[in-house]
Amino acid sequence: MILAADFGGTTIKLGLVCEGRILARSRLNACANRPMAERLEAVACEWELLLKTNRCTLQNCAGIALSLPFLTDPQLPRVLGEFGKFPGATNIDFAAWSHARLGLPAALENDLRVALLGEWTAGAARGKSNVVMLALGTGIGCAVISNGRLLRGANNRAATLLGHSTIAHEYPAGRCGNPGCAEDLASTATLANLARSRSDFAGSQLAGAGKIDYETIFALAAQGDACSEALLLQSLKVWAVVVQNAVLAFDPELVVLGGGVLRSRDIILPAIEEHLRQHMPSFPLQIPVTAAALGDDAALIGGETLFNQIHISTCA
Numbered sequence: 516m517i518l519a520a521d522f523g524g525t526t527i528k529l530g531l532v533c534e535g536r537i538l539a540r541s542r543l544n545a546c547a548n549r550p551m552a553e554r555l556e557a558v559a560c561e562w563e564l565l566l567k568t569n570r571c572t573l574q575n576c577a578g579i580a581l582s583l584p585f586l587t588d589p590q591l592p593r594v595l596g597e598f599g600k601f602p603g604a605t606n607i608d609f610a611a612w613s614h615a616r617l618g619l620p621a622a623l624e625n626d627l628r629v630a631l632l633g634e635w636t637a638g639a640a641r642g643k644s645n646v647v648m649l650a651l652g653t654g655i656g657c658a659v660i661s662n663g664r665l666l667r668g669a670n671n672r673a674a675t676l677l678g679h680s681t682i683a684h685e686y687p688a689g690r691c692g693n694p695g696c697a698e699d700l701a702s703t704a705t706l707a708n709l710a711r712s713r714s715d716f717a718g719s720q721l722a723g724a725g726k727i728d729y730e731t732i733f734a735l736a737a738q739g740d741a742c743s744e745a746l747l748l749q750s751l752k753v754w755a756v757v758v759q760n761a762v763l764a765f766d767p768e769l770v771v772l773g774g775g776v777l778r779s780r781d782i783i784l785p786a787i788e789e790h791l792r793q794h795m796p797s798f799p800l801q802i803p804v805t806a807a808a809l810g811d812d813a814a815l816i817g818g819e820t821l822f823n824q825i826h827i828s829t830c831a
């Protein structure tokens with residue numbers, strides 16, 4: 516059994532995971548502005564409570580698995596860079612902390628990579644050896660399994676930053692410094708600014724909406740609001756181009772899409788498949804595009820897979 520935790524911006528999901536199944540689960544408010552050391556202690560206490568409630572002890576556990584919203588080095592294991600959440604994370608020796616606090620070995624990885632491992636173990640990507648997963652919404656995240664292994668690259672950055680690739684080079688530099696960055700052109704982080712910069716915004720239904728997010732955009736586009744329709748069309752194109760670029764780079768047999776916007780999968784999936792059908796150069800290729808199946812469970816189940824992979828490779 517593994518103690519798993521998935522650190523998100525709003526909540527930290529926790530679980531007891533055994534052989535691809537979540538035996539028990541819980542969640543904490545993320546309090547992502549608080550130091551990582553403090554949140555780790557809260558997680559440890561919650562794990563102990565979960566174990567007690569389910570009549571288990573730390574002796575029943577092989578280790579811990581942390582899914583983190585950062586670039587990470589899973590071999591050290593450490594966080595490589597913070598983005599304003601859980602301050603102090605880069606200073607923490609997670610293996611030493613886990614050993615001292617719980618007497619257990621630790622594994623950690625970037626959250627979308629762990630979610631992909633979960634989908635690969637028990638969800639939409641089960642049985643596949645080459646898979647691209649993209650998370651759409653707040654940003655554009657990417658993770659890849661290539662030839663049956665999580666793709667990490669020389670600096671553990673492989674695929675993770677694909678959402679920051681330039682897809683419109685004539686645009687000014689965005690938040691990350693990259694001109695025409697895909698994430699700046701289609702994500703919740705920039706959606707309100709994109710909307711307000713449009714000439715048809717002032718007279719649109721969107722201008723009267725309380726909140727400018729994808730849920731609103733999809734709803735108002737369905738009602739025929741031209742501004743929302745245009746923004747939706749742009750986002751679909753950007754997502755489709757990112758998927759296509761990922762397909763060209765990684766040659767997957769399946770693309771899995773996750774993120775909150777997939778509530779509108781009936782619109783998103785056919786649009787992206789159609790783009791791939793029309794625009795794959797050189798030769799036609801039918802790449803299935805599907806929605807993630809496990810939701811919040813993916814990064815907990817994937818935590819066990821990650822732990823086993825790291826543990827086995829350490830022992831080998």
Ligand SMILES: [Zn+2]
Nearest residue numbers: 679691696698
């Ligand atoms: Zn960017």
